[in-house]
Amino acid sequence: MFGECHAHALMNGVNYREAVALHREKANEEAVRQCLRAYQEAEVSFVRDGGDPYGVASLAARLAPEYGIDYRTPVFAIHRNGHYGEIVGHGFDNLKEFHGLVLKAGEEGADFIKIMTTGLLDFKNHGKVTGEPLEAEEVKEMVHIAHEEGFAVMSHTNGVYGTRAAIEAGVDSLEHGNYMDEETLSMLADSDTVWVPTLVTVRNLIGCGRYEDAILRPIAERAEELLRLAFRKKAKVALGSDAGAYMVPHGSGICQEFDSFCQILGNTSRVTEWLQNGEKEIRERFHRK
Template sequence: MFGECHAHIFLNGYDYRKAVEEQKNGPRDELIRLHLEEYRKRGIRFVRDGGDHYGVSKRTAELAQEYGIDYRTPVFAIYKEGHYGRIVGKSFSNMKEYHRRVLEAAEAGADFIKIMTTGLLDFSDHGKITGTPLEVLKVKEMVHIAHEEGFAVMSHTNGIYGVQAAIEAGVDSIEHGNYMNKETLTMLADSNSVWVPTLVTVRNLMGCGRFEDAVLRTITETGERNLKMAFEKKIHVAVGSDAGAYRVLHGKGVEDECRAFFDILGDTPEVRRWMEDGEKRIRNVFRHGSSNLIQE
């Protein structure tokens, strides 16, 4: 079974507000264990988290070994004040404060650093991303600081400008990466970055009534085209579902994501080897002191 390369253990997959309410005063082991048990019983032995600011992923790292799970976490994500990211992290207002956040994550036991460089999909305006992306020079400095401290960098990034800036900055993985164009995918193919597309965060919304299916279908079709192109260009890609997001359940999420890959590309030995290689890269790079270990 493939591992889960993008999860949020503090989320429950159906109600964000309830998830926050349940753990905002401190991690609740019984809830964490329920999620870990879902991974264990489905044979998922690797989970890379995207962090939170409630200490849940930090506590999960202490419990995961009991379930035979290799669990990696940034503890919390780091985002620019006034930009998207509060849901999963802690903010910074200048680069000195960013560096302090990196050191704070290190002190808390982070395996890697997660940064937030753009907003989310704008479901009311196809092709648009909410908020303003961080400029490339700022992203480069953020990545440089994290690498200098011995950390790989996981980057929440969407949109053409955002992804290109992240690639130029040398991030080790790009999470989501919605709305890339051919030029951006070519840049990604020439880099060592691993793309984690989290396809089911949109695919699993079909028919739920939260957004128009016609809008969701357009987004999924774009994602499918980009995944096909990524396979053709042999871009490094790994399976991650964003488990904990709405309608993306822990354990089942990665199964759904694998099914999406196979629906789009076919379930062939070549496709499986490609997916396995992406996960191997994630496993090798996303542990403290191992940034940029993989060289072409």
């Protein structure tokens, strides 16, 4: 079975507010063990978490060896104050504060650094991303600081401007990457960045009634086009489902993600090998140097 290259032990796939309430005062051990059991039952032995501000990912990493799981975590994600990211981490106002958070993550046992450079998909406006992306020069300096401290960088990023900035800055993995254009995809293919598309975060919503399918379907279709391009251009790609997000369960979420890849590209040995190579890149880079 493939590893899960993008998960959030904090979240439960059902109700974000209830999940946060459960952990707000102290990371809930039984909930974390339930999450780890789901991966164990799905025969997933590698998980890379996207972080949280409550210590849930850190607790999962400490308990994971009991379940035969190699669990990697940034401890918390880092965002610029006033921009998206508070739900999964801590914010900064200037690069000195960003550096301080990188050091803090390291002191708390981070395997890598997670940065937030853009907002989310705007499900009310197709093709739009919420908020304003960070400036390319700032992203470049953030990545440089993290690399200088010996960390690989995982970047939550959407939109053409944001993805180009992240790729040019040298992020080690690009999470989501919605709305890239072909030129940006070519940049990705020519880089060392591994793309983790998290397809099921949108695909699993179709038909559930939470958002209009007329908005969701074009997003999913564009993601399929980009995935075909990435495969054809031999970009580095790995499987991650964003497990814990709404309607993306821990354990089975990564199975759904692989099924999505197979539906789009075919269930072939070439696809399997491609994804195995992408996961190998993640495993080799995202640990303390």
